[in-house]
Amino acid sequence: MHRRLCFTTIVVLGVVGFFAYLKSAELYDPMTHSFAATGQLSTPRAGHEAVLLTDGRVLIVGGVGLGWSFLASAEIYDPRTQRFTATGAMQEARASHAAVRLRDGRVLVVGGHRGRGSAIVISRTAEVYDPATGRFSPTDSMRTRRHKHDALALGDGRVMVSGGADERDNEGVYSNVESFDPATNRFRVAGSMRVGRYKHRGTGLLLPTGVVLLAGGATQAEEYDASSERSVLVSSDVRMAGQFSAAALLRDGRVLITGGYGHNSGPRTNAWMYEPNAQRPR
Numbered sequence: 001m002h003r004r005l006c007f008t009t010i011v012v013l014g015v016v017g018f019f020a021y022l023k024s025a026e027l028y029d030p031m032t033h034s035f036a037a038t039g040q041l042s043t044p045r046a047g048h049e050a051v052l053l054t055d056g057r058v059l060i061v062g063g064v065g066l067g068w069s070f071l072a073s074a075e076i077y078d079p080r081t082q083r084f085t086a087t088g089a090m091q092e093a094r095a096s097h098a099a100v101r102l103r104d105g106r107v108l109v110v111g112g113h114r115g116r117g118s119a120i121v122i123s124r125t126a127e128v129y130d131p132a133t134g135r136f137s138p139t140d141s142m143r144t145r146r147h148k149h150d151a152l153a154l155g156d157g158r159v160m161v162s163g164g165a166d167e168r169d170n171e172g173v174y175s176n177v178e179s180f181d182p183a184t185n186r187f188r189v190a191g192s193m194r195v196g197r198y199k200h201r202g203t204g205l206l207l208p209t210g211v212v213l214l215a216g217g218a219t220q221a222e223e224y225d226a227s228s229e230r231s232v233l234v235s236s237d238v239r240m241a242g243q244f245s246a247a248a249l250l251r252d253g254r255v256l257i258t259g260g261y262g263h264n265s266g267p268r269t270n271a272w273m274y275e276p277n278a279q280r281p282r
Contacts, residue, residue: 021046021066025077025084039083042075049099051107053131059107060084061129062094070095070114074129074136088135091127098151098201100159102182106130108139108159110180113147113167120167122147126180126187140186142178149174150197152204152212154226157182160190162204162224163197163217173198177224191229194222199243199262207276208253215247215257216240221274234274241268 023041028034041060048063048071061074070093075084090109097112110126124145127136142161149164159180166172173196178187197217205213212224214231219239224231245260255274261267 047095054105090136096147100151103157111146148198150204165198203247216245
């Protein structure tokens with residue numbers, strides 16, 4: 001029976017600003033449409049990244065812990081034992097970062113921030129986790145420091161890093177794109193999006209055509225061609241929520257985009273469908 005992991009990370013308890021950080025985890029079974037408890041994280045955390053490794057284990061990395069501590073720690077979930085165990089720590093504590101599995105099975109962790117308010121530090125550094133050694137190693141840094149960005153593995157093995165923001169958040173949103181080449185361990189500027197996007201982690205999707213759909217972070221989606229490093233807006237009469245939306249590629253090539261907030265609106269119950277042939281979310 002195949003199962004998909006779902007990690008519960010943070011819950012708001014009753015009053016604004018009062019957070020409880022959880023170390024619980026659950027497994028979702030699509031056959032029974034139910035959740036079941038599994039092993040607990042070694043460290044309570046929120047705002048972390050979870051990446052499926054090639055051997056079926058899951059890497060959990062970074063985030064924020066108790067007392068607004070910013071975490072460099074990482075751990076591995078093994079579905080065979082249903083246990084979490086600590087692995088090597090990052091060189092740098094990070095939250096609002098992005099992590100992507102590379103073609104060779106290693107994991108790229110890029111950007112993010114540590115600290116709050118006037119003490120916030122936005123990172124442009126990146127590091128690579130090797131499951132064979134359980135260690136992180138620094139690699140080339142991005143050209144732009146950013147957090148709340150998205151990162152996506154491309155068909156040719158490179159990683160596309162899009163958008164995000166500086167310490168001003170919605171007043172410092174980026175439209176630029178960078179790419180990381182694992183063969184050279186280097187980042188390079190890779191064009192620009194039509195609009196700035198942030199808080200859009202996980203909403204960049206590689207379509208069957210090889211084009212990248214940028215579905216979140218703004219009211220309008222766009223298609224990015226990694227070969228030409230050019231982008232075109234998706235024609236639409238609707239305004240999507242943008243920030244913290246979720247997007248999923250369907251079997252027929254369409255993309256479902258749900259929820260989110262932003263642009264002078266609160267949390268949305270709306271859902272939108274991107275149809276590649278019509279190039280029009282509705």
